Amino acid sequence: MQTVVKLLFFFLLVLAVGYGFSWIADRPGDLWLEWQGQRYQTDLIVAITALVALIVVTMVAWWLLRSLWTSPHAMKRYFRARKRDRGYQALSTGLIAAGAGNAVLARRMSSRARSLIRADQEPLIMVLDAQAALIEGRHDEARQLFQRMADDPETRELGLRGLYVEATRLGAHEAARQYAETAAEHAPYLPWAAKATLEHRSRAGHFDDAVRLLDQQRIANVLDRHEADRLKAVLLTAKAESQLEADPSGARDTAMKAIKLAKDLVPASIVAARAYQREDNLRKAAHILEQAWRQQPHPEVAQLYMRLRSGDSAVDRLKKADKLEALKPNNYYSLLSVAEAALDAGEFSKARQKAEAAARMASRERVYLLLADIEEADTGDQGRVRHWMAHALKAPRDECWIADGQVSDKWMPISPVSGKIDAFEWKMPFGQLEGPVEEGAASPGETAVAALPPVTPSLTPVATSGTTRPAELHQPAEALNGTSTVEPSAPARAKPSVDITPAALTAAAPSSPAPATTTDDKIVEPFFGRPPDDPGVKDPNLQDLEPKTRLKLF
Structure with missing residues (x-):
């Protein structure tokens, strides 16, 4: 653009001169x-x-006269600029080598730059020396160089940054905190200094100072509004947790401020609900938990919601679980909460229905363990219990609080590994993620429910002098007594007694390696003549019998 303006001005000047002549x-x-x-x-x-x-x-x-008069100075300036350019070229090559980890080339370029440029006029030479010292492992020399840079107003920020990194590497958290606070005091716009100071104050439990510093960072545009509100909500939640025991009302007010800043922060809702619970304001506590459940269903929210009133019975807790499911239908945690409450209330059919629906929705270890507990309490069928336990061993774990690869039983505002604020996330562990599910393929939960073995009734053989036909051997006790038959899926509450004779046993199991023998009216069963222990394997001797009239022999 400037060239065009110059050409236009020259053209106008020539035009004016020609017009004048x-x-x-x-x-x-x-x-x-x-x-x-x-x-x-x-x-x-x-x-x-x-x-x-x-x-x-x-x-x-x-x-001409002026050029001849100033030619010595011009020649001197030309050679000095050429030398400086060579020095900056060496300095640039040395910094690139230091970034690549080539300490030998960085040292050689540093020496060449010092011979071509005065070190007191170019602070980058000191930076190159410090980087080369760090690469070679001479940290004491690097710290001395960083300290010299910190004393110079021109390089103070860079020196403090280097000292902070070295102090963090050595685990000197107090020294690192001092360097970060000094940098934040002289340059509050530095993101690393502000962040480090904020993390150190939060780790020390000085949440009020951390919140004030966070407000200053937001005013200085170091953090955007959304990130600042989220971090402030986390700090306020941590403060509310610390004052919950001594000052429930203060914890309530602080937690409510956190909820206004981040409505999806589940720990803030839990702390606020606990504060209202301590004040016997159960209605307000339940309202907060319901709002949190609508935002994001969480098992901790469900557990606290169902146990807000200490005197509630299992049936009352089941009603509350049903209300949570109505607020968030077709949700894994909604179904799981209802199933657990129904198990405690003794409604096994409802518990099994909800748990199986949750298993179809998400194959997790917790839901399979719950199904095993339901079978143990309802039918007592060890085959079905082992079936669910086997799936629980292979299933991935449920979601939990994770920060920097570390799993925690409870939420914490700061990561114990890196000290980062708001590092904990509610998600599955990395090592147990589920594989991809092909379109149209059944989910693992559906496969597990479909492969569930039928309920196995328990039979106690009783030796009698009567004779039982083989066809009668495989009938339920009610059929032998002239009553209606029982479906095999119905749980067996009582152990029916069936008269079994050696002849009937021999006729019922013709493929056994050795027939059963009797001694003093006692039945002696062959070692290999018993059905398989696995309830999922069918007895070949009962293949041709009707499923509704078949009983397993023990």
Whole structure:
């Protein structure tokens, strides 16, 4: 753009000069000068041309004289600039080598830069020396260089940054805190200094100071509004947790401020609900938990919601679980909460229905363990219990609080590994993520429910003198007594007694390696003649019998 402007200005200047000469040529005239008795006369156009030529010759002569007069200084400046350029080239190569980890080349370029540039005039040489010292493992020399940079106002921020990194590496958290606070005091716009100071104050439990510093960072535009509100909500939640025991009302107010800043922060809702619970304001506590459940269903919210009133029975807790499911239907944690409450209330059919629905929705260790507990309490069928326990061993764990790869039983505002604020996330452990599910394929939960073995009734063989036909051997006790048959899926509460004789046993199991023998009216079963222990494996001797009239022999 500047070149175009210059060309346009030159064109206008030439145009003006040409127009001026043409105007004078159209108006001829004479110009005369009388000096010391002599009279000089010439045309006007000739006189003007001679005057312009004289001015140009004078300017050229002045430029030549000035160039000759200043040529020694110009030559000296030229060679000095060339030397400086070579020094900066060496400095640039050395910094690139230091970034790549080449300490030998960095040292050589540092020495060359020092010979070409004065070190007191270029602080980057000191930076290159410090980086080379760090690469070579000479941390004491690097700290000395960083300290020298910290004493210089021009390089103070860089020196404090280097000292902070070294103190953090050595685990000197107090020294690192001092360096960060010094940097934040001189330059509050530095993100690393503000963040480090904020983390140190939060780790020390000075949440009020941390919140004030966070507000200053937000005013200085170090953090955007959304990030600042989230971090402030986390700090307020941590403060509310610390004052919950001694000052429930203060914890309540602080937690409510956190909820306004971050409505999806589950720990803030839990702390606020506990504070209202301590004040016997159960209605407000339940309202807060319901709002949190609508935002994000969480098992801790469900557990606290169902046990707000200490005197509630298991049936009352089941009603509350049903209300949570109505607030968030078709949700894994909603179904799981109802199933657990139904198990405590003794409603096994409802518990099994909800738990199986949760298993179909998400295959997790917790839901399979719950199904095993339901089978143990309801039917007592060890085969079905082992079925769910086997799936629990292979299933991934449920979501939990994780920060920097560390799993925690409870939420914490600061990561114990890195000290980062708001590092804990509610998610599955990395090592137990589920694989991809093909389109149209059944989920692991659906496969587990479909493969569930039927309920196995318990039979106690009783030796009698009567004779039982083989067809009658496989009938339920009610069928032998002349009553209606029982479906095999119905849980067996009582142990029916069936009269079994050696002849019936021999006829019922013709493929057994050795027939059963009797001694003093006692049945002796062959070692290999018993059905398989696994309830999922069918007895080959009962393949051709009807499923509704089949009983397993023990």
